Amino acid sequence: MVNTTQIEAHSVGKMFGDFHALRDVSLDIKEGEFLSLLGPSGSGKTTFLTMLGGYQNLTSGKLLLEGQDMTNWSAKQRGFGMVFQGYALFPHLSVAENIAFPLKVKKWSKAQMADRVDQMIEMVGLSGHAHKKPKALSGGQQQRVALARALAYEPKVLLLDEPFSALDKNLRGQMQEELRRLHRDLGTTFVFVTHDQEEALALSTHVAIFNQGALQQIGTPTEVYEHPANRFTAEFLGDINIMSLDAEKGGVAGTKIDLPANAFAFDHIALRPEHMRLAGETDVNKLPVTVRDMVYLGSKSRLVLETKAGEELMFYIDNGPGLPPPDLGAGLQVAWDTGDSFAL
Template sequence: MPGTDTTAETTAPDAPSHETAGVELRGVTKRFGDTVAVRELDLTVAPGEFFSMLGPSGSGKTTVLRMIAGFEDVTSGSILLDGQDVTAAAPFDRTVNTVFQDYALFPHMTIAENVAYGLKVRKTAKDEIARRVGESLEQVRLSHVADRLPHQLSGGQRQRIALARALILRPRVLLLDEPLGALDKQLREQMQIELKQIQREVGITFVFVTHDQEEALTLSDRIAVFNEGRVEQVGTPREVYEYPQTAFVASFLGVSNLIPAELARELAGADGAISVRPERVRLAAVDSTRAPDETSVVGTITETVYTGPATRYIVTTEFGLTIIAERHNDHAPNDTAPYRRGDTVRVYWHREHAALVP
């Protein structure tokens, strides 16, 4: 918030080191009265990592971020930063800074003055302030707007200035609470790429909160998927998408076809429930030939959804199970789609493309 200095100045690490965790939570629980917002959470974030906490509203991810920042007390458990226990430390005694969805820039100050504010509070020398403001604005590629006022900038530019204001204090960990949520889709996608590039350049730990699955997949080195105050799975974007460890992860992270254990056993000889992504499913004529490593089932297309790059087909199978297939629109724009609502088709997927859901 403007006027609130929440970061102790430190020297940024020269390069990420995984010998000591950048952020570590040990058995952290947070209660609000009778409501348990976070349950006995163990979580480790490596130095220099872009780590995202993904989940629906009320899953506990923002509460965890606020506890790391020191804005919320921990009911039980401990929080460590660079191996130091900071559970009881005040926000300004922690080597972190926070970027919020609300840019919170001072409207009467120039961009350079906004970025310099934290250093002025600390009575940093003027020549040092000027040098570091220049470096910070260069990092976010906005040196040319230093003399403008916040209202003269676009939403994306204001968010980058908020990022520069946080980075100028050289935190060891930067906490980002849905910072791109107020931007439109096109600008948000552009900012995702820029944010990742900035993180790589500065080399510090980013802990990012979002409910946007695509955003988490785009930005993260690793993702923790939250649900009802617990972490259901932690892994790289590829791991959590391709190999979901719970039905919640499979359904929340993108679109997935969840096939119950009994039917999966009958169709594919699987040892339990399986998840098959729509882009891994293909449709063909009912009398088409199945490859040796494929599973197939007959169904009727009950709906088609055109999304631009692809078309989704909703198929109700002979077992009463609904399967979603996605086909990339690689045909000419004026060509007729190969399948229509009401067509009877055979649904195929390769067995290796089915992930077992424990």
């Protein structure tokens, strides 16, 4: 099962009038993957997802399902499950009836349907709520019903468009755990739209990053976070420190630095803040900086450091036992391992 390519997008494009909502998107989705489509608002995530589901036509390119051209298949022919951004439950139907709905459409027998509905209700932790109407449920509970309904007939692929965006932080965390568990237990392919970087990194086996209708990079969470393909991806996925290389490209801010291999071809090096530390005796890369600001965040504090070239770096220190935090204006030396830096 694992490693079989299930869905292929070949140069998929979408125009609305003369506006290019998506251009030239090519990617593969393997069976059982949890792929997140990640990008800022308006980057084309929903457009791509609805085209996968068959709810919207392509302007150019094609889509394959298990090697067959599905570009012109209807949503029904594709048979993917879909969870929309709102919960889109039928308000006049109970929880059980909502979940049974797609099974009814598929003409399951009464007995089969009842068994399956019970099983789904149990799976999403809603035992005891079967007879309630959606409006008698919390947001998280409604979202579980939407999930159960989409998974009831065991679709091969489940498409989810920001399913947790309306939930508060705690509930969101719970639902994320639930979704991970469902994915693990069912082995269904999930394609999940989000604009939340942490959510994408935490849930997915693979992340596809979109910006302005173009696919920027696709890879495992570690690949895209640790080895971003470009500046957009680097900055979009989390805090990043970017330093200009000196004109002769031997270092940064007048300090000689051991640079990553291809740095000569670029003007900047970049480094995630968590790969930066206070310099010790044996460190090779030691950059003198001045503390310009400090924000207390509970378990840690975020420092803004300024290099001799006037560039700002973000740096975190743990607020535990150990050294007291430095004073504003204090001079420090920070260090990092060359392999953790990359050229941009």
